[in-house]
Amino acid sequence: AVAAPVFAQDTPTLNWRLASSFTRGLxxxxxTGELFSRYVREGTNGKFNIRNFPGGEIVPPxxxxxxxxxxxxxxxxxxxxxxxxxxxxxxxxxxxxxxxNVRQMNAWMWEADGMKLMREVYGDYNIINFPLGNTGTxxxxxxxxxxxxxxxxxxxxxxxxGFAGEVLSLxxxxxxxxxxxxxxxxxxxxxxxxxxxxxxxxxxxxxxxxVAKFYYYxxxxxxxxQTSLYINKGEWxxxxxxxxxxxxxxxxxxxxTMTARYDNLNSTALRRLLSQGTQLRPFPRAVxxxxxxxxxxxxxxTSAKNERFKRIxxxxxxxxxxxVPWFRIAEASYDQYVGAALSRAKK
Amino acid sequence: AVAAPVFAQDTPTLNWRLASSFTRGLxxxxxTGELFSRYVREGTNGKFNIRNFPGGEIVPPxxxxxxxxxxxxxxxxxxxxxxxxxxxxxxxxxxxxxxxNVRQMNAWMWEADGMKLMREVYGDYNIINFPLGNTGTxxxxxxxxxxxxxxxxxxxxxxxxGFAGEVLSLxxxxxxxxxxxxxxxxxxxxxxxxxxxxxxxxxxxxxxxxVAKFYYYxxxxxxxxQTSLYINKGEWxxxxxxxxxxxxxxxxxxxxTMTARYDNLNSTALRRLLSQGTQLRPFPRAVxxxxxxxxxxxxxxTSAKNERFKRIxxxxxxxxxxxVPWFRIAEASYDQYVGAALSRAKK
Numbered sequence: 001a002v003a004a005p006v007f008a009q010d011t012p013t014l015n016w017r018l019a020s021s022f023t024r025g026l027x028x029x030x031x032t033g034e035l036f037s038r039y040v041r042e043g044t045n046g047k048f049n050i051r052n053f054p055g056g057e058i059v060p061p062x063x064x065x066x067x068x069x070x071x072x073x074x075x076x077x078x079x080x081x082x083x084x085x086x087x088x089x090x091x092x093x094x095x096x097x098x099x100x101n102v103r104q105m106n107a108w109m110w111e112a113d114g115m116k117l118m119r120e121v122y123g124d125y126n127i128i129n130f131p132l133g134n135t136g137t138x139x140x141x142x143x144x145x146x147x148x149x150x151x152x153x154x155x156x157x158x159x160x161x162g163f164a165g166e167v168l169s170l171x172x173x174x175x176x177x178x179x180x181x182x183x184x185x186x187x188x189x190x191x192x193x194x195x196x197x198x199x200x201x202x203x204x205x206x207x208x209x210x211v212a213k214f215y216y217y218x219x220x221x222x223x224x225x226q227t228s229l230y231i232n233k234g235e236w237x238x239x240x241x242x243x244x245x246x247x248x249x250x251x252x253x254x255x256x257t258m259t260a261r262y263d264n265l266n267s268t269a270l271r272r273l274l275s276q277g278t279q280l281r282p283f284p285r286a287v288x289x290x291x292x293x294x295x296x297x298x299x300x301x302t303s304a305k306n307e308r309f310k311r312i313x314x315x316x317x318x319x320x321x322x323x324v325p326w327f328r329i330a331e332a333s334y335d336q337y338v339g340a341a342l343s344r345a346k347k
Numbered sequence: 348a349v350a351a352p353v354f355a356q357d358t359p360t361l362n363w364r365l366a367s368s369f370t371r372g373l374x375x376x377x378x379t380g381e382l383f384s385r386y387v388r389e390g391t392n393g394k395f396n397i398r399n400f401p402g403g404e405i406v407p408p409x410x411x412x413x414x415x416x417x418x419x420x421x422x423x424x425x426x427x428x429x430x431x432x433x434x435x436x437x438x439x440x441x442x443x444x445x446x447x448n449v450r451q452m453n454a455w456m457w458e459a460d461g462m463k464l465m466r467e468v469y470g471d472y473n474i475i476n477f478p479l480g481n482t483g484t485x486x487x488x489x490x491x492x493x494x495x496x497x498x499x500x501x502x503x504x505x506x507x508x509g510f511a512g513e514v515l516s517l518x519x520x521x522x523x524x525x526x527x528x529x530x531x532x533x534x535x536x537x538x539x540x541x542x543x544x545x546x547x548x549x550x551x552x553x554x555x556x557x558v559a560k561f562y563y564y565x566x567x568x569x570x571x572x573q574t575s576l577y578i579n580k581g582e583w584x585x586x587x588x589x590x591x592x593x594x595x596x597x598x599x600x601x602x603x604t605m606t607a608r609y610d611n612l613n614s615t616a617l618r619r620l621l622s623q624g625t626q627l628r629p630f631p632r633a634v635x636x637x638x639x640x641x642x643x644x645x646x647x648x649t650s651a652k653n654e655r656f657k658r659i660x661x662x663x664x665x666x667x668x669x670x671v672p673w674f675r676i677a678e679a680s681y682d683q684y685v686g687a688a689l690s691r692a693k694k
Contacts, residue, residue, distance in 0.1 A: 011392065043390055045358065058473035098685055101678070103449070103483070103610050110604060111611035136450075137677040199677065218681035245389035254601035257457060263450050264458035267673035282680060292688055321689060326614035328686045330484040330546065331448070332679070333629060334565035338445055339675045341639055342668060344523065 010240060011047055012041035018052045018075035019059035019067050021082060025200055029227060030054065032133040032258040033077040035095065035230065036195065037152040039250035039322075040243075048243055050075060063206070068230040069125045076230035077132055080118075084162035087317070088302050089121045089309045092316055095222040096163050096294040099316065101207035102134045102224035102259055104323050110252075112319055117312050128236045130251040132229040133258030136266075139203065140283055141196030142212035144187070147283065150290045158194040159183050161300060180206060188209040198263065200269035215278050220291055227258070253269075357587060359396055364412050365399045366406035368429060370527065373549055375612070377401065377572060379480040385599040386597035387590075397422060398586045409551060412437075415577040416472045421576035424479055427465075431509035436468045436656045437650050439663055440476065442569040443510050444642040445662065449481045451670050453484065456573070457599075457664055464659050475583045477598040479576040480605030483613075485566035486550065487630055488543030489559035491534070505541040506530050510645060511568035514601035517641040534558040545572075546609065548618035553642055562664055564624050567638055574605070595638040610647035617650065 018037065019315060026290035030052075037050040053073075055061030064076035065083050067212075079219060080093030092114075100108055109131050114213065117121075122129045141160070147153065154172030165175030178186060186192035190212050197203050203305035209215075229251050236244070259331035365384065369376035377399075384397040400420075411423035412430050427440030439461075440448075447455055454460035456478050469476045477525030488507070494500065501519030505580035512522030525533060533539035535558050543560065543566060544550050556562075576598050583591070621627060630638075 039592060039596040043596060045587075045589045078564055096676070098489075098688070101682060103606060106603060106607040107610040110607045121431070136682040139677055199437075218677045218684070220684070223681050223685065240392075242390055242392045246596070248594070249386040249390060249596045249600040252598040252603055256453060256599055256603035259450060260453040260457045263454040263670065263674075267670050270673055286410065288684055290603060305394065320685070323610065323614050324682075324686050324689055326547075326617055327610075327682065328470070329617070329627070330565045331487055332682060332686070334484040334570050335448060335674065335679060337565070337635055338566070338570065338667070339443070339671050342671055 005201070011044065012240070012289075013047045013240065014049065014243075016048070016050045016074040016235075017058070018050050018077055019055075019064045019073045020052055020076070021052045021055070021061040021064050021078040024060075025205065026180075027134045028135075028198075028202060028258065028261055029133070032227065033229075035257055036077075036132060036250050036254040039253060039315045040246055041249065043246045044243065051283040052077070064267060065125055065127070068127055068232050071126075071234065074235045077227065077275050078230060079225070080129075081162045087121065087124070087309075088163070088306060089312050091163055092312055093118045093226060093228055094120070095225040096316070097167055097221040098292060099223055100129050100320055100323075101327075102136050104320060104327070105134060105224045105226055106131070107254070107323065108316065108319050113315050114319075116317060121308070121312075123233075126233045128231045128233050130248065131226050131232075132228040132251050133255050134226040135198050135220050135222070135225045136259055136262050138222040138225060139196070140198045140216035140219045142187075142192055142203065142208040143194040143214040143216060144190075144212045145193070146173045146214055146281065147216060147287060149284065150287055153287070157191065158196070159186070159192055160196050160221075163295075164196070166298045167291060167294045169220070170297060171290055182212065184208065196221075199266050200273055201262065204218045204269045204273055209273050209278050210277065213277065213279050214281055215273065215283050216283050218283070220283075220288065228254075240327070277331070323333075349473075351555065352615045358589065359587070360394045360513055361396065361590075362422040363395070363397045363582075364403075364405065365397050365424055366411050366420045367399055368402045368408040368411050369422070369455065369603040370401045370403070370408075372526075372552060373609050375482075375545075375549060375605065375608055376480070378608070379574065379601050380576075381603055383424075383479060383597050383601040386600060387593055390597065391590065395593070399424070412474070412577060415474055415579050418473075418579045420580065421579050421582045424574065425577060426572070426574050427657070434468065434509070436659050438510055439659055440465045440468070440573065440575055442572040443663070444514055444568040445639060446570055448674075449483050451674070452481060452571045452573055452601070453478070454670065455663065455666050459483070461666075464662060468655070468659070469577070469600070469642070470580075473580045475578045477576040477578075477595065478573050478602045479598050480574040480602050482545050482572045482574075483492070483606055483609050485572060486543070486546045487563035487566045488541055489534075489550065489555040490541040490561040490563060491537075491559045492540070493561055494563060494634060496573075496631065497634055500634070503540045504538065505543070506533070506539055507543050507568075510642075513645045514638060514641045516554040517644060518637055531555065532561050537649065541626075543568075546613050547620055548609065548612040550619060551616045551620055556620050556623065556625050560624065560626050561628055562620065562630060563628050563630050565630070565632075567642075575603075588683055600605045 009310035059067040062076040067077040161177045397545045406414040411425040425435040508524045593649040
């Protein structure tokens with residue numbers, strides 16, 4: 001027989017700590033963790049208190065996974081792909097190049113095999129994970145010079161990491177991993193030529209527009225970047241069922257709210273940026289194609305070295321290949337018609 | 348001084364009834380109400396029990412709003428546009444022709460003025476509303492004959508209602524309002540020429556493919572159809588804060604889960620339908636343009652008669668006009684590139 005959790009039938013008073021990888025200034029990413037904690041606190045009549053700490057305050061931003069694994073903190077709010085170096089399969093929990101968009105990612109996680117596969121991966125780290133937000137398709141970043149051809153990528157010192165960094169380095173980019181706070185000075189000094197972060201609202205705050213004029217799209221390495229909640233497995237198993245259920249509902253609620261916030265804020269931020277001189281550019285088709293091809297190479301190389309990665313990649317990309325044609329029918333044709341009609345109406 | 352709610356500091360045992368407009372067979376629409384109730388029950392340690400009744404069992408499907416208003420049942424799960432005849436502003440709570448897609452609707456409701464405006468409208472009916480699901484962009488329906496031009500719409504007996512019916516009747520369609528169960532026999536007898544319901548997964552279950560061969564897209568009258576939770580205002584105000592918070596989080600969680608379910612299920616359902624002879628067709632551009640123009644006329648006519656409708660329309664469409672150009676940048680260019688790349692890869 002399995003022992004019942006310690007306070008299974010109770011509503012215990014708990015004071016937990018959540019280490020975030022994000023800083024207070026980014027009210028989108030940081031704010032989602034706060035919303036989640038508020039739902040949990042209110043739903044339990046104030047009995048289950050989760051205090052959120054910004055990245056660097058009690059745990060360095062890129063060590064949140066380790067801190068939850070070791071139970072230094074009970075909870076974390078981070079992104080799987082920050083730990084790409086430990087295990088590239090963790091990147092599927094955030095985004096991988098030319099992967100799922102927001103809605104496809106939600107469907108994969110909650111209605112298909114995504115959650116089961118990610119739980120298997122995080123199991124290695126003694127962590128129970130939940131989605132806790134999605135930014136939507138990100139922008140392709142800020143560049144001091146125009147990117148007119150694949151050749152313009154050569155030697156480009158760019159702030160990016162994980163898979164995107166590996167793919168871009170095949171095309172000559174020199175990827176640099178820098179915390180958010182160090183990016184602006186590096187761009188200003190010219191020791192960095194380009195940077196990608198999220199999208200108009202966050203990027204505007206970080207001031208990139210002042211030092212890099214060209215703003216490219218789309219961020220093909222993040223078609224929909226999911227952020228995650230981490231819970232130490234031993235602590236999770238001790239929670240009463242009611243608290244576990246509140247965590248599940250609150251994490252889904254926070255996930256959809258983060259996307260709504262970004263969708264609400266990005267549009268006006270982009271308008272402000274454009275009015276102040278930012279030059280918006282789509283990546284040239286030849287650049288997109290070269291990145292697509294390089295991505296397939298990186299996937300093959302990683303699969304050859306890592307059996308589990310290969311298995312998850314097949315599941316994830318199989319799901320993409322299944323869903324994308326359907327999204328092109330009703331959704332895309334609707335969006336396209338409305339977009340074109342509004343453009344015509346403006347003229 | 349205002350009296351404190353009866354059991355504000357307590358966790359009372361409550362047994363509530365929720366009348367749904369949907370039937371058990373539609374596990375997408377019906378299932379979302381069940382998921383919501385499960386989150387509430389589990390989160391309150393089984394103290395707050397909401398029993399869901401299918402449409403027609405204790406309340407007729409199209410009288411859910413009235414039943415909640417009169418407190419015959421404490422809760423309802425329905426669609427605002429079913430009550431278009433009472434007040435056309437209620438349609439904004441579901442979908443209106445050429446309106447917001449899923450993500451834009453979520454952003455309008457939760458991060459902009461949507462919730463405030465809809466609460467104002469439902470206030471007339473003594474109801475507190477929450478979003479409780481969104482189907483995504485629907486299909487344009489099933490037709491026994493091809494729609495090659497605007498002329499082919501003339502005299503078409505079509506199952507549709509509300510705004511879509513008003514717009515289509517300007518183009519010669521004869522709109523019919525029928526409950527889901529009566530549609531199939533009417534199509535079979537030929538007393539109905541066309542029907543729109545939701546999308547591949549639900550439509551397949553209702554058997555439309557057996558009697559109508561042509562399946563059109565997109566459903567321009569439902570770019571993202573939101574379904575709603577209704578709570579009698581007096582009952583809501585008596586709830587303790589913790590139960591109110593659990594309802595809010597659970598309704599957001601259920602909303603995003605419904606969309607994920609549809610996104611997961613529609614793709615394979617469409618594939619089955621196509622393999623069994625369904626002919627997929629986009630509405631011809633001239634038909635879409637005629638519908639767009641007729642829609643603007645209906646909006647003008649309705650605005651001329653109804654001041655509040657006019658005010659909400661301006662807010663809602665202003666939001667669409669603000670967000671759509673941004674969605675065309677990162678999101679649409681990403682989706683389009685991936686879609687085209689996969690098509691090329693298949694060849």
